[in-house]
Amino acid sequence: MKTASLEEIYCSASKNTVAMWAKNAGMGKLREACRYPADKLALATGIQPPMTQPVLHLTAELHRLTQDDPLADVQPASGLHVTFLPLTQPLYHSEDELPANVDQLVHIWRAFQAKTLVIRHLRLVALPSQLLLAGIPEPSAIAMRHAFCEKVLASPWREALLERHSNSPLPAPFWHSTLLRYGADFLPAYLRQFFFDRQDVDFGDVAGDLTFAKVNYNWTTCYPFTTW
Known part of the structure; x- marks a missing residue:
């Protein structure tokens, strides 16, 4: 996948x-239960x-903006x-045997x-009900992810992987962290405006070593395989 096409995917999604949002001015239905159990x-x-400083500033702004909104689940800095x-x-x-x-x-x-x-x-x-922080990987990373995916599909973990991606492509095209999850069908007006005001901002780059872990939905709980 070329960089330009990935940028087009992000642009098209937004x-x-x-x-x-234009067809749904309100938040729609509230979710009756948490979609993302923190203990699983x-x-x-x-x-x-x-x-990085740009990402830290962005998340801090989002935390301040949503501090009185119980429906807003903002990604903690520790889980980026x-x-x-x-x-x-x-x-x-956490205590389960794998x-x-x-x-x-x-x-x-x-x-x-590593x-x-x-x-x-x-x-x-x-x-509709989320804000992502998404970026562009190097071409080698895209090829590496496809290679890893193919090896897992050829293993006894094939069905688990397919079940995890039952409603999305495999592998999914986005390279992202979910900054905000909202407990309704659509974001409210103030969070839509937060996006509109920053949709053209480049928040720079991030880098890190790959890890394989047991994690909760926002990675605030993370057990790398070396600790199992």
Whole structure:
């Protein structure tokens, strides 16, 4: 995938969201239950890059803006991450024993672990009830993710991977961290304006070494496989 086409995907996603917002001035239905259980862990791969000043400032602004809104779930600074490839649904608790064949995943991962992933030109991408911080990886990272995905698909973990991506492409095209999840169908007006005011801002680059871990939905709980 060329860089330009990935930029077009991000632009198209935001344009489609803005069009949806235009047809739905209100928040729509509230969610009756949390979509992302904080106590359940999934197997995933990704990076936890150091927080850069532009990203720190952005998240701090978002935290201040939403501090009195109980429907807003803003990514804590401690959980900043960019997912490489999510592997399973959130199936585990921290104390759970993992299946014996997790060693097969670890074996596959050893060819990819500690590789440095650089994500450039971070920008806000709007989804109906979320704000993403998404960027552009180096072409080698895209090829590496496809190679890892193919190896997992050829392993006994194939069905778990397919179930995790049942409603999305495999691998998903976005390279992102979810900055905000909102407990309704659509973002309210003040958060839409937050996006409009910053949609053309380049928030710079982040980089980190790839890790394979048990994580909760926002990576504030993270157990790298070396600690299992």
